Amino acid sequence: MTAPPAAAGTGARTVAAAALAGAAVLSSRLFAANLLIGVAFVASWIAWRRGLFKGRPHARVLVPALVAFVVVSLLATLASQDPLVSFSQAPRLLVLLLVPLAALLLDRTWWARVVAGLAVATAVLAVWGLVQYLHGADNLEQRIRGPLSHYMTYSGWLLVAVLVLIAEAALGHGRRRLWLVPPAALGTVAMLLSLTRNSWVGLAAGLLLLGLTWHRRLLIVYPLLAVAVWLAAPRTVIDRVWSTFDLRQHANYDRLCMLVSGIQMVRDYPWTGIGPDMVPQLYPLYRRDDAPRWRVPHLHNNPMQIAAERGLPGLATYLWLIGAFAVTTWRGLPRLVPEDRAAVASTLVAVAGITVAGAFEYNFWDAEIQYLVLILMGAGAGRVEGAS
Numbered sequence: 001m002t003a004p005p006a007a008a009g010t011g012a013r014t015v016a017a018a019a020l021a022g023a024a025v026l027s028s029r030l031f032a033a034n035l036l037i038g039v040a041f042v043a044s045w046i047a048w049r050r051g052l053f054k055g056r057p058h059a060r061v062l063v064p065a066l067v068a069f070v071v072v073s074l075l076a077t078l079a080s081q082d083p084l085v086s087f088s089q090a091p092r093l094l095v096l097l098l099v100p101l102a103a104l105l106l107d108r109t110w111w112a113r114v115v116a117g118l119a120v121a122t123a124v125l126a127v128w129g130l131v132q133y134l135h136g137a138d139n140l141e142q143r144i145r146g147p148l149s150h151y152m153t154y155s156g157w158l159l160v161a162v163l164v165l166i167a168e169a170a171l172g173h174g175r176r177r178l179w180l181v182p183p184a185a186l187g188t189v190a191m192l193l194s195l196t197r198n199s200w201v202g203l204a205a206g207l208l209l210l211g212l213t214w215h216r217r218l219l220i221v222y223p224l225l226a227v228a229v230w231l232a233a234p235r236t237v238i239d240r241v242w243s244t245f246d247l248r249q250h251a252n253y254d255r256l257c258m259l260v261s262g263i264q265m266v267r268d269y270p271w272t273g274i275g276p277d278m279v280p281q282l283y284p285l286y287r288r289d290d291a292p293r294w295r296v297p298h299l300h301n302n303p304m305q306i307a308a309e310r311g312l313p314g315l316a317t318y319l320w321l322i323g324a325f326a327v328t329t330w331r332g333l334p335r336l337v338p339e340d341r342a343a344v345a346s347t348l349v350a351v352a353g354i355t356v357a358g359a360f361e362y363n364f365w366d367a368e369i370q371y372l373v374l375i376l377m378g379a380g381a382g383r384v385e386g387a388s
Helices: 005-025 030-049 063-078 083-087 090-105 108-134 151-171 175-193 197-213 216-232 235-243 250-268 279-286 302-335 338-357 367-387
Strands: none
Touching: 005 030, 005 090, 005 108, 005 367, 030 090, 030 367, 063 083, 063 090, 063 302, 090 367, 108 151, 108 175, 108 338, 108 367, 151 175, 151 197, 151 338, 151 367, 175 197, 197 216, 197 235, 197 338, 250 279, 250 302, 279 302, 302 338, 302 367, 338 367
């Protein structure tokens, strides 16, 4: 017998929610995540045709910024210094649909499953990295990266997941939140041992914001916690911290050179940028004579990279998206019930942390990180919208 239309639609919505939750949890594994996102899109389209999304939140406060970013990106592609190269990035714009999709699908039940899944995934990736550390990946030439292709992606993904788990453990209710502490601790240790400074800065920013959201008086404990970490950290971590303040250090000076080159790109092409994915091709033309590297994959800075690729309008739409999310979730926290407040605070803290880290690394277009962040943005904005 054929299932009634309503039953088929409800089943499609469940499949879509399960696939999207799975994509968030497995976002560090792109093949599985892409497959699950495809299933979520198809199942959501079926559920939408059945009318099951009427009246549900869809992160409407973020939609204008998302649409504007797509429009600006397409214009930058048309005006690119090599439109064929830039056009290869256009299909990736579809992932921005993850934001309204997460708002539609990740209700309280599915959010709890996402958090549980992130706890398991974080523990697995952290242990993987710690084993690598014990087997010699304990220096700048060879860093832990788990099963991922790069240590930056590894530490960035852990940063987002760890902040979600810490916020849920701090603000959630019941004993079940306590089991989130061990995977969060493992993830934090792995992040520190990855020697990736941008993730450390992002973690500090996220924890400070969590303190403002949770109990502000606890902020006085943070210096004591920092001292404890300092005393317990291995020498390689301490040396890496001190290197942050040395402008002669190779990576530090390289980032300054990239910043200068990026500013020149924006000066030459302020309205449309040089085009998506064109920084690697044109960087040698803008490179400072004393820059450490002749070629770079990107400019190691979200705002600078977006402005160089998509012009100042592209930068404006990016800041609009991040600002709209931050304002919406922050203002919505006081009127939410405790369970929803913990969920929204988790997304706010995680997005804030990875955004601050993005001042030192181009993580906005890093697929493994981007998928998870977009889903979190949609879940947080959708929960506030649903409570309005």
